[in-house]
Amino acid sequence: MVAIPAEMTFIAHGAGGGPEVLVPQRGPVPAPQADEVLIRCMAVGVNRPDVAQRSGSYPPPPGASPILGLECAGEVVAVGAKATRYKVGDRVTALTNGGAYAEYCTAPEAQALPWPQGYDALRAAALPETYFTVFANMFGHGQLGAGETLLVHGGTSGIGVTAIQLAKAFGATVFATAGSAEKVAACLELGADAGIDYRAQEFVEEVKKLTGGKGVDVVLDMVGAPYFAKNIRCLRLDGRLVMIAFLGGHVAEQVDLRPIMVKRLTVTGSTMRPRTTAEKGEIAAALEAKVWPMLAAGKCGPRIFRTFPLAEAAAAHRLMESSAHIGKIMLTVG
Template sequence: MPTLPETMTFMAHGEGGGPDVLVPATGPLPQPAADEVLIRVLAAGVNRPDVQQRKGLYPPPKGASPIIGLEVAGEVVAAGPEATRWRVGDRVCALTNGGAYAEYVTAPATQCLPWPIGYDAMQAAALPETYFTVWANLFGHGRLMAGEWVLIHGGTSGIGSTAIQLAKEFGAHAIATAGSPEKAEACRDFGAEHAIDYRAQDFVEEVKRITEGRGVDVVLDMVGAPYFQKNVRCLAMDGRLVLIATMLGHEVEKADIRPIMLRRLTVTGSTMRPRTTAQKAAIAAELEARVWPVLSQGRCGPHIHATFPLARAAEAHRLMESSAHIGKIMLSVAAE
């Protein structure tokens, strides 16, 4: 058992605000519950919910760490009595319930997964939040099947790039939207059969053209209210609209619900953080069985756009808010 410090460095965000509220602070080492492990963090991912929490718009669930951050990779340094799968020294990546912007973090043992073969800490830390979200929503709620067509908005985001790759891997046909010709090309590089520059093209009309008027079977949307009616128009008979974020608003005005009835559409969606440990464990088990072998074979891995030291998390958040990135933004915390 390694000797552990009593305190650690973490990124505090005070009462919330702009990126500059993120500053290093010192606090007590978290203690794992009976079903948790304590991880020495080597790398952590930066995600849109982190930005919302920093602004004070996405409070952590009851009992979760108030420290920002939802995914890490690192080394297990302690484990509760019920966390029997993992041993001190094991290298894991974890979907945390908070607390990732720190030198140490606790996570339920069932929300931890081994690093895929050939992965380093940075690559492994880029997996949990994005892959849990895509698997649960695109293949769970969205029921995407081989041979179907899917429209993925934000194709160069961490979520979007993952969704494109996994859709292709499991036999579906992906159409992606992006905000520039360069980003549209990146979507094609990730495996999208078609990429639409939404600033220059009407994505509804492009979807109709590409599918010869049929529409797509699934839409994965993170934009929110402004795209709702357009997304409905893109769906084929028995299509599914899956909502995973509301980046540009959550209140839909003057929506026409008749197409939902006439084409037997399903409107669904979810967020990851409020799910129970058991629900997240089930997703982790499916990922380990279905997706981790693919990652270990060198396919469908995360694209890392930029890496910042933990102390420069504010810069990482500014980049996230600029939407200039393609793929994941990461934080390096400790050496492997």
């Protein structure tokens, strides 16, 4: 038996606001529901949805922990009555429904996976949010296949780094946009076939040059409204636009919709958090079968830019909001 304390340290965000509202507090250790495991967190990932929730624009779904944090890695210390795969002492990484900015966190067992062979807690915790999101959207909704071409925006974000590597590993050609020459170089180092500095170049024109005027098969976009019309122009016949965030806004006005019909385009997108446990479990199973062996072989791994102690979550959020990072921002626990 593992001794579980009655209380833990977690990061509170009060009524919301800027990064300064993130402060350590003490509170009760959560108890796992029947289909959940309780994890003693060793490392936690910082993601854009955390920033949105802290600022008040991304409330947790009903029943989810109000504490920030959508991914963690650590040791299972308790299991629910209907949880059968993991036992106390197993080391897992999990896509949580919230609550990861803490010493202890619950997660549905179906959303937990073993650490890939050779991984430590920090690298394992950097996986779930971006790998679940990219795999489901790029290969599921976007139907990206071998021999096709992908344009991914924000190539040096956690999502971008993951998308570049997975798309290349599954046989696609990848173009990535980024906001500086340094970040473009990082995209190329990650395996992108071409990088586009969106501050110095017009990405629509660059895509035309790179594809001989044909366009790309899939665009993976997190910018939203400002890029919508441009993304449509970047797509080739039967192309797919997959939207996963709206960092630049969600209302697009005066957009010419005719190319959607003329080029037989598909416009789709999704969010991960509201999906059911069964849906997330299906993604987890696909990742374990198709991606975890690549990670164990040293391929497609996360790039960790900087780590902070859990108590310095505010500094981690300031870095996230600066967009100065290349790869993942992480918190260490204990």
